[in-house]
Amino acid sequence: MTHRIAVIPGDGIGQEVTPAAVEVLDALDIEFDFVEGDAGDATKAETGEALPQDTRELARGADATLFGAAGETAADVILPLREVVGSFANVRPAVSYPGLDAVQPDTDLVFIRENTEGVYSGIESEIADGVTTLTRVITEDASRDIAEFGFEYAETNGYDDVTIAHKANVMRETDGLFLETAEAVAEERGAEYDTALMDALAMHLITHPEDYGVVICPNLAGDMLSDLAAGLVGGLGLLPSANVGSENALFEPVHGSAPDIAGEGVANPTAMILSAAMMLDHLGYGEDGDRVRDATEAVLDAGPRTPDLGGDASTEDVTAAIIERL
Amino acid sequence: MTHRIAVIPGDGIGQEVTPAAVEVLDALDIEFDFVEGDAGDATKAETGEALPQDTRELARGADATLFGAAGETAADVILPLREVVGSFANVRPAVSYPGLDAVQPDTDLVFIRENTEGVYSGIESEIADGVTTLTRVITEDASRDIAEFGFEYAETNGYDDVTIAHKANVMRETDGLFLETAEAVAEERGAEYDTALMDALAMHLITHPEDYGVVICPNLAGDMLSDLAAGLVGGLGLLPSANVGSENALFEPVHGSAPDIAGEGVANPTAMILSAAMMLDHLGYGEDGDRVRDATEAVLDAGPRTPDLGGDASTEDVTAAIIERL
Ligand SMILES: CC(C)[C@H](C(=O)O)[C@@H](O)C(=O)O
Ligand SMILES: CC(C)[C@H](C(=O)O)[C@@H](O)C(=O)O
Numbered sequence: 018m019t020h021r022i023a024v025i026p027g028d029g030i031g032q033e034v035t036p037a038a039v040e041v042l043d044a045l046d047i048e049f050d051f052v053e054g055d056a057g058d059a060t061k062a063e064t065g066e067a068l069p070q071d072t073r074e075l076a077r078g079a080d081a082t083l084f085g086a087a088g089e090t091a092a093d094v095i096l097p098l099r100e101v102v103g104s105f106a107n108v109r110p111a112v113s114y115p116g117l118d119a120v121q122p123d124t125d126l127v128f129i130r131e132n133t134e135g136v137y138s139g140i141e142s143e144i145a146d147g148v149t150t151l152t153r154v155i156t157e158d159a160s161r162d163i164a165e166f167g168f169e170y171a172e173t174n175g176y177d178d179v180t181i182a183h184k185a186n187v188m189r190e191t192d193g194l195f196l197e198t199a200e201a202v203a204e205e206r207g208a209e210y211d212t213a214l215m216d217a218l219a220m221h222l223i224t225h226p227e228d229y230g231v232v233i234c235p236n237l238a239g240d241m242l243s244d245l246a247a248g249l250v251g252g253l254g255l256l257p258s259a260n261v262g263s264e265n266a267l268f269e270p271v272h273g274s275a276p277d278i279a280g281e282g283v284a285n286p287t288a289m290i291l292s293a294a295m296m297l298d299h300l301g302y303g304e305d306g307d308r309v310r311d312a313t314e315a316v317l318d319a320g321p322r323t324p325d326l327g328g329d330a331s332t333e334d335v336t337a338a339i340i341e342r343l
Numbered sequence: 344m345t346h347r348i349a350v351i352p353g354d355g356i357g358q359e360v361t362p363a364a365v366e367v368l369d370a371l372d373i374e375f376d377f378v379e380g381d382a383g384d385a386t387k388a389e390t391g392e393a394l395p396q397d398t399r400e401l402a403r404g405a406d407a408t409l410f411g412a413a414g415e416t417a418a419d420v421i422l423p424l425r426e427v428v429g430s431f432a433n434v435r436p437a438v439s440y441p442g443l444d445a446v447q448p449d450t451d452l453v454f455i456r457e458n459t460e461g462v463y464s465g466i467e468s469e470i471a472d473g474v475t476t477l478t479r480v481i482t483e484d485a486s487r488d489i490a491e492f493g494f495e496y497a498e499t500n501g502y503d504d505v506t507i508a509h510k511a512n513v514m515r516e517t518d519g520l521f522l523e524t525a526e527a528v529a530e531e532r533g534a535e536y537d538t539a540l541m542d543a544l545a546m547h548l549i550t551h552p553e554d555y556g557v558v559i560c561p562n563l564a565g566d567m568l569s570d571l572a573a574g575l576v577g578g579l580g581l582l583p584s585a586n587v588g589s590e591n592a593l594f595e596p597v598h599g600s601a602p603d604i605a606g607e608g609v610a611n612p613t614a615m616i617l618s619a620a621m622m623l624d625h626l627g628y629g630e631d632g633d634r635v636r637d638a639t640e641a642v643l644d645a646g647p648r649t650p651d652l653g654g655d656a657s658t659e660d661v662t663a664a665i666i667e668r669l
Contacts, residue, residue: 092512120446120549136462136479141516147483149516153462157473184563186418190467190475216570217599223446223549223574237510241567244542248549273543 019048020300023079025072027094028057029274030284031085037286037336038083038293044340045297045305052079056094057087057274067093076101081296082267085289086274095269099132103262105159106166107132107239108295109271111246111256116318117326121249124226127176128246129167130239131195132260134159137236155191155235157198164199166261167233168208178230179203179210182218182238195235219245247271254285254325255317257292259299266299268292278324282331285323287313290339312342345374346626349405351398353420354383355600356610357411363612363662364409364619370666371623371631378405382420383413383600393419402427407622408593411615412600421595422465425458429588431485432492433458433565434621435597437572437582442644443652447575450552453502454572455493456565457521458586460485463562481517481561486524492587493525493559494534504556505529505536508544508564521561545571573597580611580651581643583618585625592625594618604650608657611649613639616665638668 026035054072061067067090076082087094107130113119140152181199185192203210253272260267270288297306322328352361380398387393393416402408413420433456439445466478507525511518529536579598586593596614623632648654
């Protein structure tokens with residue numbers, strides 16, 4: 018069976034790390050049909066749209082999508098793409114690797130970020146001159162879906178600690194519903210869990226990341242906390258993510274298009290290649306996913322390394338080294 | 344002239360660190376009239392209200408208020424108290440001290456947090472079964488006030504780097520207005536500044552805190568980012584804060600009531616004493632504020648230290664040592 022993969026490199030280093038991930042996938046014994054789509058700043062400049070209709074169709078119809086990064090138009094690309102693939106869960110692992118200079122070398126976290134609501138509702142208006150409002154939406158259904166996904170993920174992946182992040186002391190109705198629903202899911206499953214106010218959690222994750230495992234979060238809290246965790250493990254160049262839907266899914270590095278280094282061929286392909294590994298898991302090739310992760314970790318440990326990790330290797334050097342170790 | 348200071352110890356370690364700060368203030372040559380008010384969990388259990396009317400009046404009528412901490416009722420105490428004193432700006436310095444085991448020893452940050460709106464509007468409802476909403480409010484007036492305060496603070500206190508934090512790529516109208524207004528203030532003042540998406544900022548603050556100084560933030564972003572900074576400098580036990588209003592102000596440690604160690608007499612009084620130092624600045628006793636800060640820093644460096652900093656001293660030991668060095 019051939020898997021149809023939509024490949025959307027986007028802008029900046031997206032154009033460099035996405036082909037690197039495709040090369041790694043090509044080196045496996047799996048048949049993929051890669052179909053490329055356009056999106057991002059350059060596409061908008063050309064066509065007037067950051068995410069043209071045919072790229073949406075491509076992602077909708079594919080078994081999975083690999084997305085690189087977009088520049089100024091990032092929100093116009095990634096938010097609708099998440100919707101197109103029906104993604105309700107954003108999975109963001111943040112692991113520190115031995116040998117790399119991490120702020121906290123004992124970090125092994127996975128953020129399970131709600132991917133459809135919260136302040137991402139898009140419902141905003143200027144209700145009077147100089148007065149604007151945004152409607153933050155939290156539903157029981159979406160809270161239940163993300164909590165079930167999170168506890169299931171923890172169980173499948175051997176994480177003992179599950180934390181439900183919230184700010185229900187201030188957002189009493191909305192985060193109150195999120196918290197209450199997630200707690201009900203935990204009770205139903207007989208699962209152990211903790212709850213944490215997201216501000217206090219931000220502090221504890223920095224001082225004691227080893228106390229945490231899976232963190233189930235509302236949308237924006239997950240956005241911030243996962244970037245915070247990127248800071249702990251040594252930067253955005255390492256963090257992959259999966260936007261999981263009920264049928265379809267999209268995989269992307271947590272980093273952006275990095276215009277400062279784009280075009281130089283030195284972007285760190287790790288986050289993108291690890292995103293491809295998450296795609297392999299999702300498509301049912303968990304063993305191949307492990308092979309890619311093992312090879313990538315070995316290269317992170319022994320080198321070659323790109324400049325963001327203190328090395329002077331190119332994207333291509335790192336990719337070739339990973340392929341060699343597969 | 345005698346200054347009337349409302350003292351609201353609250354719950355847990357609030358009952359221990361607040362008297363410590365009062366002791367330090369008493370050791371200075373300034374005439375204070377300290378009047379104590381009740382608030383918090385214990386007060387609610389007794390009177391049915393976490394923040395009784397006469398405590399509100401006390402804070403409203405005082406020249407300044409010192410607040411310790413509250414337990415479960417924290418939001419019911421601190422949010423109305425901030426309103427009572429007309430506070431629009433929450434000032435949260437996070438500085439790492441030499442000799443302490445900080446995650447990032449080069450941290451010298453001040454968060455200037457908008458203190459009246461954002462998701463703290465209190466406008467929430469269940470609009471249908473299992474569907475809740477919260478109205479996030481951002482106004483031009485409040486954004487202008489906090490930006491002016493922030494740039495003024497940076498200038499007065501010698502900070503070169505000012506960063507405006509936002510998430511205007513997603514919250515286009517609301518954070519768009521915040522960002523645009525803050526940028527307009529900077530232009531009017533001819534001040535240098537940077538802007539940063541708050542997720543990316545969370546990461547960069549962890550890896551490179553030395554690149555930042557004053558950070559002007561919407562309400563919830565300031566809540567999370569300042570707790571994050573607490574993680575960088577070694578914990579909440581060190582962080583003071585000022586809730587500044589146009590006439591009146593309230594000073595409180597960033598930490599909570601710490602029920603796990605309450606009653607043992609080992610709470611770290613540093614955050615509360617440094618909050619009292621911020622009060623001294625506010626009342627026009629900047630030199631005394633500096634004396635308190637210098638004495639506190641000397642004790643942080645040389646000891647005695649409470650258990651949260653690896654020592655075995657009591658609250659009273661640390662307080663006495665600070666007073667001795669004044
Ligand atoms: C680009 C932006 C809309 C996006 C988000 O906020 O989700 C990004 O920060 C991310 O985390 O993928
Ligand atoms: C207790 C809570 C309402 C409060 C806040 O969110 O402002 C606290 O976290 C703080 O930062 O002072």
